[in-house]
Amino acid sequence: MTLRFDLERHHHLAGAIHARAWLTMREQFGLAPNTLDAYARAVDSYLAFIEPRVHDCEASTQSDVAGWINESRARGLANSTLIQRVTALRLFFEYLVEEGLRPGNPVSRGGAFRCCGTTVFRTAGPIRRMHKLPWIPTDEEWERLLRATSEDSIRDRAMLALAYDGALRREELCSIMVSDFDFARKLLTIRAETTKNRSGKVVPYSLATSALLGRYLNRRRTMRCEPDAVFLSESPRNRMMPITSYTWTKVVERMALRSEIPHLTTHTMRHLRLTDLARAGLDMHHIATLAGHRVLQSTLIYIHLSARDLTDALARTMGSLAAPRHPSLGPEE
Missing domain, CATH: 1.10.150.130 (Tyrosine recombinase, N-terminal domain)
Incomplete structure (x- = not known):
């Protein structure tokens, strides 16, 4: 083997x-x-x-x-x-x-439970996990990225758009086959064997992404290539072979350099899409389904990034809290 x-x-x-x-x-x-x-x-x-x-x-x-x-x-x-x-x-x-x-x-x-009589202790592992919120670009940075990539190949722009729409991981994006698309309904099936947790899912994509895909696939039909792999390498060495995760990483690194967004990675589009959905008020269970999360705890990161719950809670309570807590303006001096 x-x-x-x-x-x-x-x-x-x-x-x-x-x-x-x-x-x-x-x-x-x-x-x-x-x-x-x-x-x-x-x-x-x-x-x-x-x-x-x-x-x-x-x-x-x-x-x-x-x-x-x-x-x-x-x-x-x-x-x-x-x-x-x-x-x-x-x-x-x-x-x-x-x-x-x-x-x-x-x-x-780490995380195992140890009992001592009637008391239960949670044991610590050798490394304490730090829960950091992922970085997402600002609206201005995202617009700068779109401007910087406006002259890129139709393949790269289609991949960028699809990575965002489907909140796709790098391996999921690079493994897409033509047969995974339902072009009429603008749906994409992500096969279980390409996902991190081995669970398949179906994700939608936008009309704008559909137009980019259509242009790319029209050009792809003129190439002599594998019949089902969608995104193909454009390098002289591996021309017409399915694109690899390594190649897509290098493409995004060049995008980051040209747009002067150093934190941009292949995972940024996924983080931004899920955060945008949380900002729009989509149900957390629906966001988890799109993300392919097995547990909602993973999805809560994007609720925190969107500050949706905090903003709504503050809006509901600020009025009642303000009166008794804030000092009176008093008469003008």
């Missing part, structure tokens, strides 16, 4: 038999390719850290894990990335314990 994780990039995995066996097992269980690669990076990073100290993971201790976490934090890893890496390492150690290769797991499970 061909491994999806790159042993040339993660070269410490080459000599780690148990790590490769665990990653291969996760792949066979259907782990998403991007998640598999992230797990490979995490284990490879840990193996690189412990190499001068111990010979293998079977002899690792909590002190080794703590040192690796501190070293990763010192290198400036984002909080979410660090949590993902710690999770991957914990799952790997669980595998070693289940296989009888070590006595216990040196990575504690």
Whole structure:
């Protein structure tokens, strides 16, 4: 079986038999390719850290894990990335314990409940999660982006529009097939195998996006290419091959540079679309369906970004609070 994780990039995995066996097992269980690669990076990073100290993971201790976490934090890893890496390492150690290769797991499970008599405590994990609101552009920044991309290829503009309308993740956008469209109803089916949580969904797109897609597909019909992949590479090396997530990331990076919006990423269109829907007052359950969220807690981020609930609540209560709390103007002096 061909491994999806790159042993040339993660070269410490080459000599780690148990790590490769665990990653291969996760792949066979259907782990998403991007998640598999992230797990490979995490284990490879840990193996690189412990190499001068111990010979293998079977002899690792909590002190080794703590040192690796501190070293990763010192290198400036984002909080979410660090949590993902710690999770991957914990799952790997669980595998070693289940296989009888070590006595216990040196990575504690955060959020588990511990009982002491009649009292229940919530245990802390090795990394405290920081819940940051995602960045979204202002109206002026978005208009600047549209102006900067007005002369871009019809493919890039169609992808930008569709990414916004459908609140699509990068992999979902790049994996679209012609057969996924219902052009008459302006609906797009996102296949389960392309989504983060392996749940399919159907999303609408606008009349303006439909016009961009129509122009792009008319041009695409003149090309000799794969019959079903919609968005194709325009580079000389991979011309007419399906566009990759890496290529789309580079396209958006160039858009960000030209429009002078440094925080723009492939995920920005998704964040902005969901926030706009929250601002418009769409029901949170409908927003969650469009986003493909399994739990509403994930959708609440966009309610916070829109400040919809806070604004409505303040509007209802400010009148009654103002009179007793504000000082009187009194007579003019």
